[in-house]
Amino acid sequence: xxxxxxxxxxxxxxxxxxxxxxxxxxxxxxxxxxxxxxxxxxxxxxxxxxxxxxxxxxxxxxxxxxxxxxxxxxxxxxxxxxxxxxxxxxxxxxxxxxxxxxxxxxxxxxxxxxxxxxxxxxxxxxxxxxxxxxxxxxxxxxxxxxxxxxxxxxxxxxxxxxxxxxxxxxxxxxxxxxxxxxxxxxxxxxxxxxxxxxxxxxxxxxxxx
Amino acid sequence: xxxxxxxxxxxxxxxxxxxxxxxxxxxxxxxxxxxxxxxxxxxxxxxxxxxxxxxxxxxxxxxxxxxxxxxxxxxxxxxxxxxxxxxxxxxxxxxxxxxxxxxxxxxxxxxxxxxxxxxxxxxxxxxxxxxxxxxxxxxxxxxxxxxxxxxxxxxxxxxxxxxxxxxxxxxxxxxxxxxxxxxxxxxxxxxxxxxxxxxxxxxxxxxxxxxxxxxxxxxxxxxxxxxxxxxxxxxxxxxxxxxxxxxxxxxxxxxxxxxxxxxxxxxxxxxxxxxxxxxxxxxxxxxxxxxxxxxxxxxxxxxxxxxxxxxxxxxxxxxxxxxxxxxxxxxxxxxxxxxxxxxxxxxxxxxxxxxxxxxxxxxxxxxxxxxxxxxxxxxxxxxxxxxxxxxxxxxxxxxxxxxxxxxxxxxxxxxxxxxxxxxxxxxxxxxxxxxxxxxxxxxxxxxxxxxxxxxxxxxxxxxxxxxxxxxx
Numbered sequence: 001x002x003x004x005x006x007x008x009x010x011x012x013x014x015x016x017x018x019x020x021x022x023x024x025x026x027x028x029x030x031x032x033x034x035x036x037x038x039x040x041x042x043x044x045x046x047x048x049x050x051x052x053x054x055x056x057x058x059x060x061x062x063x064x065x066x067x068x069x070x071x072x073x074x075x076x077x078x079x080x081x082x083x084x085x086x087x088x089x090x091x092x093x094x095x096x097x098x099x100x101x102x103x104x105x106x107x108x109x110x111x112x113x114x115x116x117x118x119x120x121x122x123x124x125x126x127x128x129x130x131x132x133x134x135x136x137x138x139x140x141x142x143x144x145x146x147x148x149x150x151x152x153x154x155x156x157x158x159x160x161x162x163x164x165x166x167x168x169x170x171x172x173x174x175x176x177x178x179x180x181x182x183x184x185x186x187x188x189x190x191x192x193x194x195x196x197x198x199x200x201x202x203x204x205x206x207x208x209x
Numbered sequence: 210x211x212x213x214x215x216x217x218x219x220x221x222x223x224x225x226x227x228x229x230x231x232x233x234x235x236x237x238x239x240x241x242x243x244x245x246x247x248x249x250x251x252x253x254x255x256x257x258x259x260x261x262x263x264x265x266x267x268x269x270x271x272x273x274x275x276x277x278x279x280x281x282x283x284x285x286x287x288x289x290x291x292x293x294x295x296x297x298x299x300x301x302x303x304x305x306x307x308x309x310x311x312x313x314x315x316x317x318x319x320x321x322x323x324x325x326x327x328x329x330x331x332x333x334x335x336x337x338x339x340x341x342x343x344x345x346x347x348x349x350x351x352x353x354x355x356x357x358x359x360x361x362x363x364x365x366x367x368x369x370x371x372x373x374x375x376x377x378x379x380x381x382x383x384x385x386x387x388x389x390x391x392x393x394x395x396x397x398x399x400x401x402x403x404x405x406x407x408x409x410x411x412x413x414x415x416x417x418x419x420x421x422x423x424x425x426x427x428x429x430x431x432x433x434x435x436x437x438x439x440x441x442x443x444x445x446x447x448x449x450x451x452x453x454x455x456x457x458x459x460x461x462x463x464x465x466x467x468x469x470x471x472x473x474x475x476x477x478x479x480x481x482x483x484x485x486x487x488x489x490x491x492x493x494x495x496x497x498x499x500x501x502x503x504x505x506x507x508x509x510x511x512x513x514x515x516x517x518x519x520x521x522x523x524x525x526x527x528x529x530x531x532x533x534x535x536x537x538x539x540x541x542x543x544x545x546x547x548x549x550x551x552x553x554x555x556x557x558x559x560x561x562x563x564x565x566x567x568x569x570x571x572x573x574x575x576x577x578x579x580x581x582x583x584x585x586x587x588x589x590x591x592x593x594x595x596x597x598x599x600x601x602x603x604x605x606x607x608x609x610x611x612x613x614x615x616x617x618x619x620x621x622x623x624x625x626x627x628x629x630x631x632x633x634x635x636x637x638x639x640x641x642x643x644x645x646x647x648x649x650x651x652x653x654x655x656x657x658x659x660x661x662x663x664x665x666x667x668x669x670x671x672x673x674x675x676x677x678x679x680x681x
Contacts, residue, residue, distance in 0.1 A: 070662050070666075071651055071653035071654050071662065071681065072662075072677075072681045098680035099680075101679070101680045101681070102676070105650070105679055106373065106679075109373075109374045109647060109648075110373055110374065112647070113376045125647055126650040126651070127650070128681065
């Protein structure tokens with residue numbers, strides 16, 4: 001919140017004062033380009049630092065509130081929470097994502113108890129692995145951009161970056177879970193969608209590949 | 210310029226200064242090179258403290274007894290070490306605690322006999338009448354027959370989900386439930402029995418203690434009068450009609466029908482022999498005569514929604530008359546007793562700007578009559594829930610606060626019993642049980658550091674442990 005307030009104040013200041021109009025903010029990040037991202041992994045922290053390591057000579061960002069050393073921290077999941085979020089209600093988004101993971105686990109465990117002993121090893125019980133598999137399957141290879149040629153807009157397909165691939169895949173999942181009746185819950189729908197997408201059966205994987 | 214603008218500019222400048230490489234280099238060298246080899250300990254290690262243990266009156270009594278017993282033995286053996294049971298977070302304490310308890314042998318059973326299966330956190334003893342104090346903090350399974358008989362539609366939706374995922378209903382044997390069962394065993398049913406009011410924080414295990422007691426009493430052929438959720442009667446939007454038999458009271462016929470079907474499912478073998486004592490004319494054609502079986506009254510209540518509330522009143526009367534004649538004993542189980550003493554969400558039919566008070570509901574009035582009657586052969590085990598109150602009125606979770614002054618005076622004398630969060634041993638058993646039932650999938654959560662993190666995140670609250678273990 002503090003960062004947001006600061007940005008807002010800064011924009012007000014720029015709009016009112018014409019002298020400071022050179023400092024218009026272009027990036028969404030507060031930090032300059034020379035800042036390094038903090039190391040979150042515990043194993044990397046325990047390694048000895050070489051004299052040529054860049055962390056000795058360049059400034060480092062402060063870790064965000066969601067980044068921690070606990071076993072609950074998975075970077076893809078934290079990104080997914082931010083995409084589920086609406087109007088800055090992060091607590092609600094985090095709780096709903098956690099609830100979906102719980103429901104995934106309940107559905108998979110029910111399958112596990114019903115299945116015969118030979119088939120039990122094939123069922124994936126860890127919800128985070130299910131989520132990561134679903135992400136892999138939903139990743140698009142190509143996306144379109146607009147190009148202006150001769151006064152006409154064309155939609156041209158181009159290859160995806162890996163970072164845009166993950167962002168698009170997450171958005172596909174959320175969008176397909178939002179298309180539901182009013183009575184069913186978002187978390188129920190998303191849980192079913194994740195399991196289907198991990199088995200290459202969901203609508204998202206079929207359409208976007 | 211404004212002061213706020215100055216502040217922004219100064220913060221910008223300071224951030225600029227921080228980017229100088231030389232200024233940072235010394236700090237970085239200190240933080241990385243100097244400390245990395247010396248202490249690789251977690252920040253969570255320092256923060257996670259063991260929870261404060263508040264001894265209740267019964268607890269202190271037991272402690273004093275155990276101390277006395279251990280002193281006698283020590284004096285006989287000639288050893289000098291004297292220790293009572295202490296709580297600290299070490300993983301190997303389970304064996305030592307067992308060893309300490311064994312010489313005391315207060316409750317007739319030695320500690321080793323309780324563990325019949327291979328796992329330390331489970332017993333195969335599914336009969337709750339044989340659970341002694343040694344069984345504290347261990348899980349037991351409710352057998353399939355008992356599950357269909359005593360928990361046809363579970364007390365809570367949470368337990369329904371748990372039974373689906375674990376493949377059976379598992380309950381932890383905890384101290385408050387054992388205390389209640391112990392008192393019920395020792396007391397004589399000829400005098401008016403005490404009412405138990407179970408209270409505690411949200412997700413602390415109030416409903417699990419109730420269901421444990423219900424399982425015990427159901428095994429002893431008690432009649433079970435159970436209200437699964439008072440919330441349905443107060444908060445849910447159901448049809449209301451002014452009652453015909455009592456002036457100034459209102460009926461909620463849908464909920465009354467639901468309760469009748471629940472009652473019939475719970476006590477099917479006991480209902481067979483019972484007969485109606487009074488004859489009542491509902492209309493000119495529909496009459497229940499004295500001497501007809503009780504099943505006909507239940508069928509009439511399920512058929513005619515209009516008279517469902519009066520049928521509940523009549524059923525309770527019949528049960529009480531049988532109880533006074535020593536035919537059977539009665540257990541009254543109410544989840545959320547404080548809902549009886551507060552205004553509901555439903556509006557009055559004639560004055561829509563007013564809300565109905567729960568005292569003016571027919572169902573609530575007939576149940577209150579049993580609670581305050583002081584009849585023999587009746588035990589009441591109730592909980593007090595924070596959740597029935599509005600968000601801004603949840604200051605405490607104690608019964609005197611939640612019930613109010615008048616209601617607590619009306620209900621006296623009652624026995625308040627607190628359900629606390631898990632102790633360290635119970636958390637250890639709980640996590641072991643979850644890992645065996647595949648509820649915990651992350652292997653990092655089962656290491657010592659992971660366990661400490663779960664304790665820190667949840668503060669040993671049972672429902673929070675279930676949630677955190679389930680999400681990751």
